[in-house]
Amino acid sequence: MSTLERLAVLADGAKYDVSCASSGVNKQNKGGIGNSKSFGICHTWSADGRCVSLLKLLLTNYCIYNCHYCINRNQNDIPRASFTPREVADLTIQFYRRNYIEGLFLSSGIERSPNHTMERIYQVLDILRHEYHFYGYIHVKVIPGADPALVNKTGLLADRMSINIEQPTEQSLKLLAPQKTLPVLFAPMNQINNQMTQNASERKIFRHVQKFVPAGQSTQMIVGASKDSDLSIIKATETLYNRFQLKRVYYSAYVPVNEGPNLPALSTSPPLLREHRLYQADWLLRFYSFKADEIVNEQSPFLDTDFDPKISWALRNMQLFPLEINQASYEELLRIPGVGVTSAQRIILQRRLGNISYNHLKKMGVVLKRAKYFITCQGCYYGGIPAESALVRQALAPVAKPVQLCLF
Structure with a gap:
């Protein structure tokens, strides 16, 4: 060759x-x-x-x-x-x-x-x-x-x-x-x-x-x-x-x-x-x-294809939510869907200056369309539905793609 x-x-x-x-x-x-x-x-x-x-x-x-x-x-x-x-x-x-x-x-x-x-x-x-x-x-x-x-x-x-x-x-x-x-x-x-x-x-x-x-x-x-x-x-x-x-x-x-x-x-x-x-x-x-046993376990050995692993964990542990954004520790913030490492660090830094309002969160990089079901801000809950696993799962479920009907 x-x-x-x-x-x-x-x-x-x-x-x-x-x-x-x-x-x-x-x-x-x-x-x-x-x-x-x-x-x-x-x-x-x-x-x-x-x-x-x-x-x-x-x-x-x-x-x-x-x-x-x-x-x-x-x-x-x-x-x-x-x-x-x-x-x-x-x-x-x-x-x-x-x-x-x-x-x-x-x-x-x-x-x-x-x-x-x-x-x-x-x-x-x-x-x-x-x-x-x-x-x-x-x-x-x-x-x-x-x-x-x-x-x-x-x-x-x-x-x-x-x-x-x-x-x-x-x-x-x-x-x-x-x-x-x-x-x-x-x-x-x-x-x-x-x-x-x-x-x-x-x-x-x-x-x-x-x-x-x-x-x-x-x-x-x-x-x-x-x-x-x-x-x-x-x-x-x-x-x-x-x-x-x-x-x-x-x-x-x-x-x-x-x-x-x-x-x-x-x-x-x-x-x-x-x-x-x-x-x-x-x-x-x-x-x-996170630990491996928290992400998947013997009862659910495969990852959920509809939700990312962090949301799946949160839905299985709704008793821990909602968390108050002005009081949660850094480790707790990282567990909230829609809150990443950078946004959690920004929240911790901002709290040294004063309380954080719901409107501040988007500017800090928090994905509110996911996070709103798992947090309160200054005591207020903005999810619009009860913080229950079945209801939140339904609200976050991916929208089914439309299928073209065949006329023949």
Whole structure:
């Protein structure tokens, strides 16, 4: 294959990996080319926050594994291609000089062995950082099972690293990815977390210690390939955040690309709404101090498709509402549907100066069409209906889309 043909194959093979946001790191240009800023290195962001100006490709789509959900599984009859580390580095620089990209997202199938593949990924970064003096953003995948020494030296050159666990439970991995186990996947996550903590401590004492994975680590879970409930996914997410201090957990609605007795039919559409609800639940875990058991439970293991998780929680706990906006604590404000982190902070600051009226709330960013059923302002309730779960649910229910009648 020509370089262009291989690029088409390997870029297409990387499109199912969604964990490629670029943020959270500053890297100063020291006479080379490229920069990385903490607010993101790209000119355009997708609606869910993903950077879209990274060169995103696989080093190779040859793979010794047979994960049932993966297009690059070794049993699939698809075009196969590989790049050498030098070719990937040259492509990155050429694309950067043409202003097509601002950084690199590099993943790979596992060719020959985890160590062989991880060594080649390291060589790409070594060429970019030391030969081309490229200071732009680089996100690489860690190959589970690779030697910790390889992971360590790669982490000193990368901005972000990620290990995709793909499935939330050991049972699902056995069913769909029999060559993977959670302990093997967790080992590099734990190593990266420990080394980031150690690196942060060393940098407080020695100014010139080289940074280790300054933008942190992330992971991805595939939604809909297995029969795991949202409860399993959210509990796994909570564990990952607490145990490994991940920056992000990404969710990827499974696109049926393979046939198999344990997979959805090829005609099945990706569960995009379910993916969206999981991102909303993830936001509650990270910024709103919710616990997994509050968002979903054994009685309701799946997220409500009609309402976002915060409204669903509030409707299940109407005995806590309405809350007086001038007296509720910051933690209580965050639990009110329609009140976000920024608007809650504004309310706390404004209350130091005086009481807040209902008319002030919209200016503070509160979404009153949702919040009015869960709050009082200076003792007055503006919901217009009794604060009862059934009535509020009916008032907030999405309007059914009109259907065109057929005359024939």
